[in-house]
Amino acid sequence: MASIEMRNIVKKYGDGYPAVNDVSVDIADGEFMILVGPSGCGKSTLLRMIVGLEDITSGDMVIGGNRVNDKAPRERNLSMVFQNYALYPHLTVYENIAFPLRLAKASEEEVRKKVDDAATVLELHEHLQRKPANLSGGQRQRVAMGRAIVRDADAFLFDEPLSNLDAKLRGQMRTEISRLQKRLGITTVYVTHDQTEAMTLGDRVCVLRKGIVQQVASPRDLYEHPANLFVAGFIGSPPMNFLPATVNGASLETPLGTIGLDDARAEAVRGHDLVLVGVRPEHFEDAELVDEAIAPRGTTFEADVDVVEWLGDSQYAYLPYTAPEEVTAKLRDLSRELDSDQLRTQAVVSVDAASRVAEGNRTTFWLDTRRIHLFDPESGENLAR
Numbered sequence: 001m002a003s004i005e006m007r008n009i010v011k012k013y014g015d016g017y018p019a020v021n022d023v024s025v026d027i028a029d030g031e032f033m034i035l036v037g038p039s040g041c042g043k044s045t046l047l048r049m050i051v052g053l054e055d056i057t058s059g060d061m062v063i064g065g066n067r068v069n070d071k072a073p074r075e076r077n078l079s080m081v082f083q084n085y086a087l088y089p090h091l092t093v094y095e096n097i098a099f100p101l102r103l104a105k106a107s108e109e110e111v112r113k114k115v116d117d118a119a120t121v122l123e124l125h126e127h128l129q130r131k132p133a134n135l136s137g138g139q140r141q142r143v144a145m146g147r148a149i150v151r152d153a154d155a156f157l158f159d160e161p162l163s164n165l166d167a168k169l170r171g172q173m174r175t176e177i178s179r180l181q182k183r184l185g186i187t188t189v190y191v192t193h194d195q196t197e198a199m200t201l202g203d204r205v206c207v208l209r210k211g212i213v214q215q216v217a218s219p220r221d222l223y224e225h226p227a228n229l230f231v232a233g234f235i236g237s238p239p240m241n242f243l244p245a246t247v248n249g250a251s252l253e254t255p256l257g258t259i260g261l262d263d264a265r266a267e268a269v270r271g272h273d274l275v276l277v278g279v280r281p282e283h284f285e286d287a288e289l290v291d292e293a294i295a296p297r298g299t300t301f302e303a304d305v306d307v308v309e310w311l312g313d314s315q316y317a318y319l320p321y322t323a324p325e326e327v328t329a330k331l332r333d334l335s336r337e338l339d340s341d342q343l344r345t346q347a348v349v350s351v352d353a354a355s356r357v358a359e360g361n362r363t364t365f366w367l368d369t370r371r372i373h374l375f376d377p378e379s380g381e382n383l384a385r
């Protein structure tokens with residue numbers, strides 16, 4: 001096993017466009033790191049530079065303490081697990097796992113021992129004589145990982161391994177990969193464009209935008225303390241609402257009403273005329289259902305409900321509002337980049353299933369003002385972080 005250190009990594013393709021732009025990230029030995037971002041952000045390019053399938057324009061790639069920039073993929077001792085698992089259909093599970101050992105001309109005894117060890121860890125013993133076609137998706141994934149384990153690879157690299165699967169299988173496989181990675185304790189780098197995968201799998205997540213690292217943090221930190229508007233809009237579903245707000249001393253005038261600020265937040269917005277207030281849908285509630293004990297932590301406002309989506313355990317209410325054209329344009333751009341159709345001039349609020357909220361009604365909502373985020377509308381920077 002090994003740590004992976006990326007120091008000021010740059011990748012320029014033929015036309016000079018920096019697909020990866022000065023990326024410095026340290027991945028600890030045994031850590032599960034996710035590279036995430038919208039299509040074209042450079043995550044696959046970065047992964048391919050770790051494995052050695054892509055030349056590095058500048059910077060240092062250091063694996064297990066050794067600079068590997070000039071090493072061929074097979075000299076890096078990494079194991080790439082592909083989307084289709086690349087299993088051999090005519091070989092048994094045993095021979096599929098044994099394959100790299102056969103290539104290395106290992107003795108029969110070594111093959112038997114290593115396959116046996118891998119099968120124990122991966123719980124594949126009863127399937128060793130079966131063919132891949134007869135296995136479930138999860139079992140095939142385990143065979144692919146078995147082949148990586150017998151090689152004693154220093155790290156596993158995954159490139160969008162679940163993107164071809166349906167939602168149910170994707171959920172199962174996510175759990176499976178997470179469990180295996182913990183059991184094996186092997187350094188893992190996993191590329192995905194799916195924020196749910198990123199949040200549920202990784203020890204830490206590296207969010208990329210246009211080849212530039214936006215934030216590297218634990219899933220909880222990304223959710224609670226996003227570095228900027230981009231990370232805030234990317235992590236969480238439905239996404240965070242961004243309301244334009246005029247700063248008025250220690251309070252903000254938003255299209256949904258006035259929000260009072262605590263001292264730290266008031267300080268953070270000092271000198272700004274206009275900010276964007278970020279509020280996650282789950283930090284709203286139907287005011288009638290808020291416990292008296294916690295109600296004072298927030299503020300209430302009235303709004304017209306446009307649409308209600310009933311989800312069983314909760315419901316989403318959509319509250320349209322009007323905003324200056326510059327803010328609308330900003331949200332439109334961000335929405336396009338994040339490939340989301342939800343960042344519009346309407347607030348999406350999540351309320352308890354018991355709420356009587358109804359389409360076309362004016363309703364009083366509550367908003368937890370302790371959980372709001374404040375962003376600079378120009379730079380996108382989180383002002384209160």
Ligand code: ADP
Pocket residue numbers: 013014019037038039040041042043044045046
């Ligand atoms: P992601 O995996 O995040 O979708 P990629 O790493 O595939 O992104 O691509 C990052 C950027 O590099 C994109 O703008 C893409 O068009 C560009 N790119 C990727 N591969 C090549 C290539 N072989 N030649 C030129 N440009 C490329």
